[in-house]
Amino acid sequence: MKLLFYTAASNGAAWVDALSRAMPETSIGTWPDDTTTAADYALVWKPPPGLFAKLDSVKAIFNLGAGVDGLESMPRSLENVPLIRLVDAGMAEQMVEYVAYAVLRRYREFDVYAQSQREGAWQPRRRLDKSGFRVGILGIGSLGVVVAAALAAFGFPVDGWSRSRKQIPDVRSFAGTAELKEFLGRCHVLVCMLPLTAETRGILNRATLSQLSKGAYVVNVSRGALLVDEDLLALIDSGALSGATLDVFQEEPLPPSHAFWHHPCITVTPHVSAVTRIEESVAQIAAKIRRLEAGLPVSGVVDRARSY
Amino acid sequence: MKLLFYTAASNGAAWVDALSRAMPETSIGTWPDDTTTAADYALVWKPPPGLFAKLDSVKAIFNLGAGVDGLESMPRSLENVPLIRLVDAGMAEQMVEYVAYAVLRRYREFDVYAQSQREGAWQPRRRLDKSGFRVGILGIGSLGVVVAAALAAFGFPVDGWSRSRKQIPDVRSFAGTAELKEFLGRCHVLVCMLPLTAETRGILNRATLSQLSKGAYVVNVSRGALLVDEDLLALIDSGALSGATLDVFQEEPLPPSHAFWHHPCITVTPHVSAVTRIEESVAQIAAKIRRLEAGLPVSGVVDRARSY
Numbered sequence: 001m002k003l004l005f006y007t008a009a010s011n012g013a014a015w016v017d018a019l020s021r022a023m024p025e026t027s028i029g030t031w032p033d034d035t036t037t038a039a040d041y042a043l044v045w046k047p048p049p050g051l052f053a054k055l056d057s058v059k060a061i062f063n064l065g066a067g068v069d070g071l072e073s074m075p076r077s078l079e080n081v082p083l084i085r086l087v088d089a090g091m092a093e094q095m096v097e098y099v100a101y102a103v104l105r106r107y108r109e110f111d112v113y114a115q116s117q118r119e120g121a122w123q124p125r126r127r128l129d130k131s132g133f134r135v136g137i138l139g140i141g142s143l144g145v146v147v148a149a150a151l152a153a154f155g156f157p158v159d160g161w162s163r164s165r166k167q168i169p170d171v172r173s174f175a176g177t178a179e180l181k182e183f184l185g186r187c188h189v190l191v192c193m194l195p196l197t198a199e200t201r202g203i204l205n206r207a208t209l210s211q212l213s214k215g216a217y218v219v220n221v222s223r224g225a226l227l228v229d230e231d232l233l234a235l236i237d238s239g240a241l242s243g244a245t246l247d248v249f250q251e252e253p254l255p256p257s258h259a260f261w262h263h264p265c266i267t268v269t270p271h272v273s274a275v276t277r278i279e280e281s282v283a284q285i286a287a288k289i290r291r292l293e294a295g296l297p298v299s300g301v302v303d304r305a306r307s308y
Numbered sequence: 309m310k311l312l313f314y315t316a317a318s319n320g321a322a323w324v325d326a327l328s329r330a331m332p333e334t335s336i337g338t339w340p341d342d343t344t345t346a347a348d349y350a351l352v353w354k355p356p357p358g359l360f361a362k363l364d365s366v367k368a369i370f371n372l373g374a375g376v377d378g379l380e381s382m383p384r385s386l387e388n389v390p391l392i393r394l395v396d397a398g399m400a401e402q403m404v405e406y407v408a409y410a411v412l413r414r415y416r417e418f419d420v421y422a423q424s425q426r427e428g429a430w431q432p433r434r435r436l437d438k439s440g441f442r443v444g445i446l447g448i449g450s451l452g453v454v455v456a457a458a459l460a461a462f463g464f465p466v467d468g469w470s471r472s473r474k475q476i477p478d479v480r481s482f483a484g485t486a487e488l489k490e491f492l493g494r495c496h497v498l499v500c501m502l503p504l505t506a507e508t509r510g511i512l513n514r515a516t517l518s519q520l521s522k523g524a525y526v527v528n529v530s531r532g533a534l535l536v537d538e539d540l541l542a543l544i545d546s547g548a549l550s551g552a553t554l555d556v557f558q559e560e561p562l563p564p565s566h567a568f569w570h571h572p573c574i575t576v577t578p579h580v581s582a583v584t585r586i587e588e589s590v591a592q593i594a595a596k597i598r599r600l601e602a603g604l605p606v607s608g609v610v611d612r613a614r615s616y
Binding site (some may be wrong): 015041093094096097098101104105107108110114116117120122123124125127153154157238252253254256261262267269270271272275 | 352379401402404406408409412413415416418421422428430431432433435461462463521560561562564569570575576577578579580583
């Protein structure tokens with residue numbers, strides 16, 4: 001069996017090393033150096049368009065992440081080849097850490113206390129009402145469910161929104177476009193965990209963000225292109241929103257001139273909320289290849305019509 | 309029945325209001341305004357010494373907090389009167405929020421990212437090894453147990469230290485002076501939740517803090533007098549410790565000239581990690597008075613020899 005590997009990231013050697021150890025019987029070629037023989041499976045992260053021409057005979061394409069928006073240039077000729085994304089692979093735990101930190105920081109007003117400290121001022125504040133501090137998870141997929149449950153365990157009221165209705169203990173599920181407005185109106189913190197698709201691109205814009213509760217806070221941990229940057233900035237500057245914690249951006253690295261870098265109400269992190277863990281990912285992919293070779297179904301197959 | 313009420317805090321009216329609603333059949337006098345008749349029960353927070361002279365006939369003294377170190381001036385003549393402290397009363401949930409925030413902030417290096425943001429620098433970092441990021445809870449009482457469990461749920465390895473050994477799932481229990489050094493040596497974050505007693509005063513000093521893992525971080529949410537301020541500062545400045553989040557201080561408010569205010573590695577908050585919630589506390593006290601009147605035992609009775 002032969003695999004074709006490509007990543008746009010700088011850790012390709014570590015991936016190949018882990019794959020060699022997990023699947024010692026397999027030949028691993030890397031694009032564009034080694035494409036002499038046809039591969040059975042492709043493992044890719046943000047591949048260049050030219051790579052796809054070498055995939056005519058693959059049985060499946062594995063995407064080395066949860067979001068498959070880096071595969072937009074995939075030709076229609078491959079649309080019947082199963083495209084399989086990573087499912088969790090250690091990312092849910094990292095997302096829980098990142099989102100819990102951002103929500104606790106806002107709820108307990110640690111930024112206000114930091115400002116008091118800079119001023120040398122001892123100023124205890126009355127606690128915010130937790131029962132009224134509702135967190136909304138926009139995008140209740142395999143990661144969103146785990147984050148929602150973790151926030152509910154902290155005692156926050158938690159809602160979730162997704163295309164189809166979900167059953168999650170302690171989390172109220174809103175579904176579809178018809179219920180988006182009501183969902184947004186209840187949020188004091190909005191956590192965006194949606195996949196990036198044609199439907200969700202720019203979904204966080206002036207119209208939707210204006211529906212959030214007065215002074216709401218935004219956390220984006222999925223994809224930068226879901227957010228219309230200037231709309232967020234305008235709503236923060238008008239006081240309609242209180243601020244944002246952003247881990248993802250339309251252009252990454254975030255350009256040096258971007259207003260997010262030095263806005264006092266915006267926290268920027270360099271796309272680190274949840275990174276693909278190589279060992280867990282390789283174990284997941286190796287197990288799925290074994291299942292596919294045995295003719296068994298696997299999880300994480302992307303619905304091409306939905307793009308996730 | 310008559311209660312005598314006193315608090316050194318500014319929210320006395322709210323307490324008396326809540327007590328009146330919870331125990332409408334009871335007369336409530338406040339020190340020093342109303343001491344005309346002998347009280348059956350005293351409810352006090354950091355009372356002045358003169359108050360104790362009026363407590364000859366009380367059946368029990370309720371302390372309006374978890375720590376009873378504000379009662380050091382209580383005369384020996386009252387040592388056989390049950391002294392009852394608050395047990396949780398909403399404080400554990402608040403402690404979990406505060407400590408989880410501080411630990412996640414350190415573990416996920418959000419301060420480093422904040423510095424990168426100030427510099428406009430996109431600098432993703434390799435994640436710290438979580439299995440080696442051990443959190444030690446110094447003081448595994450009713451609050452410490454809840455905090456330890458919450459941190460273990462995040463996937464942190466958690467140890468606890470207390471006078472006597474405890475059985476807590478997923479938490480290794482160290483007990484007594486003989487095991488303190490081993491406990492400290494394993495900690496990457498030390499969370500101090502001990503009561504302040506003659507034995508624990510100054511327990512966080514150069515000798516003990518030097519035993520922590522290299523670059524360890526300190527969180528103090530119990531009492532300021534447990535910590536020798538200048539020893540902490542010296543160890544941070546030498547690089548032996550990486551910093552501290554401090555909510556409690558030897559003198560509160562923290563004096564304007566104190567070095568903690570403007571140290572770049574120290575976060576100061578104004579004793580807000582967990583505040584007594586009036587409604588929950590009053591419900592707890594009212595229920596305990598009913599039990600005492602019926603001759604039943606209650607929880608939270610302070611061991612005078614141990615002072616907690």
